[in-house]
Amino acid sequence: MVKMKLAAVFFILLAGTVFSETKIEPVMGQQSVTMDYDKATDFSGITWISGESYLAVSNKENGIFAIRLKVDPGTGRVLDYKFGERLPVKTKLGDMEGIAFLPEQKRIYISAETGNGIVGFDMRGDATFGVEVPGVYARARPNKSLESLTFGAGALWTANEGALDGDGPLSGKEGTLVRLQKFDASFRATTQFAYRTDPCSAAGGGTGVSDLLALPSGALLALERVVTSIGLVAKIYQVDFAGATDTAGIQRLEGAVFTPVKKKLLYERHTLATNYEGITLGPVLAGGWRSLLLIADSGGAKKHSLMPLRIWLDAK
Numbered sequence: 001m002v003k004m005k006l007a008a009v010f011f012i013l014l015a016g017t018v019f020s021e022t023k024i025e026p027v028m029g030q031q032s033v034t035m036d037y038d039k040a041t042d043f044s045g046i047t048w049i050s051g052e053s054y055l056a057v058s059n060k061e062n063g064i065f066a067i068r069l070k071v072d073p074g075t076g077r078v079l080d081y082k083f084g085e086r087l088p089v090k091t092k093l094g095d096m097e098g099i100a101f102l103p104e105q106k107r108i109y110i111s112a113e114t115g116n117g118i119v120g121f122d123m124r125g126d127a128t129f130g131v132e133v134p135g136v137y138a139r140a141r142p143n144k145s146l147e148s149l150t151f152g153a154g155a156l157w158t159a160n161e162g163a164l165d166g167d168g169p170l171s172g173k174e175g176t177l178v179r180l181q182k183f184d185a186s187f188r189a190t191t192q193f194a195y196r197t198d199p200c201s202a203a204g205g206g207t208g209v210s211d212l213l214a215l216p217s218g219a220l221l222a223l224e225r226v227v228t229s230i231g232l233v234a235k236i237y238q239v240d241f242a243g244a245t246d247t248a249g250i251q252r253l254e255g256a257v258f259t260p261v262k263k264k265l266l267y268e269r270h271t272l273a274t275n276y277e278g279i280t281l282g283p284v285l286a287g288g289w290r291s292l293l294l295i296a297d298s299g300g301a302k303k304h305s306l307m308p309l310r311i312w313l314d315a316k
Helices: 002-017 135-139
Strands: 023-026 033-036 043-050 053-058 063-071 078-087 094-102 107-114 117-121 127-131 146-152 155-160 177-183 189-196 208-214 220-228 231-240 262-272 275-284 290-297 303-312
Touching (some): 033 078, 043 290, 063 094, 078 303, 107 146, 117 146, 146 220, 177 208, 220 275, 231 275, 262 303, 275 303
Parallel strands (some): 043 094, 043 275, 094 146, 208 275
Antiparallel strands (some): 023 303, 033 303, 043 053, 094 107, 107 117, 117 127, 146 155, 155 177, 208 220, 220 231, 275 290, 290 303
């Protein structure tokens, strides 16, 4: 009996403290969640506000939509969902892709592929907070511009989906080269780094960076949509900036001498035709884990897919 009790205690300690590095794993018994909603399609980004409150951005509707998600604090399973009101937004930018919430300022920021810009809104949807994006992004190829947006540890991050004109080819057997751009707490562009995606093994390309996630520690995760001959793969990498070149002063990466960031694979899943484009942290779960949610672009359909995961955050 004593041995059994000691084993149980050891298991509890193991579940709560063994991981010293960031770790991602699936939610038991729930591969995905289908949400029916007929007032919008093509959600390309999601961000957590607090509690059960989230916001999703649609690149088709050019709007922001409230979602309430009830997440089981023990397992990370999504138990229920409910769509709320559409937030009216005022901006000339189009094809909204990334979304980030800044809790202290109570502002919502979105990145857009049409106009290659980033703009912030108050909670009423008034666009009054512009972000000056480096001019290099004006060379973005059509539908391959600012796909990502995230805020964490006092910094805002964005990235283009595929290589800029002059930075190399779009995705192929050597992947594609994108730029990770950091802004400080005053939204001034600071450092920038080159990031190479996984290869694309299917004709026509399509592999790219779908979204970024800044962790409370300051670490950065990259969500890649990898196109293969048998369908899509969602991959989540942790970015390693050690030894990487700040490319902010390099106008064209093709032919230039620089060192891109390294990356460590944390999670991957074959998703067939489901195109996961947004990623966000959620509430704290049992044992020190956090909820992690991915949302898919529905491609015009009125059924929307979530991938519930859980993440163990590096305490450093």
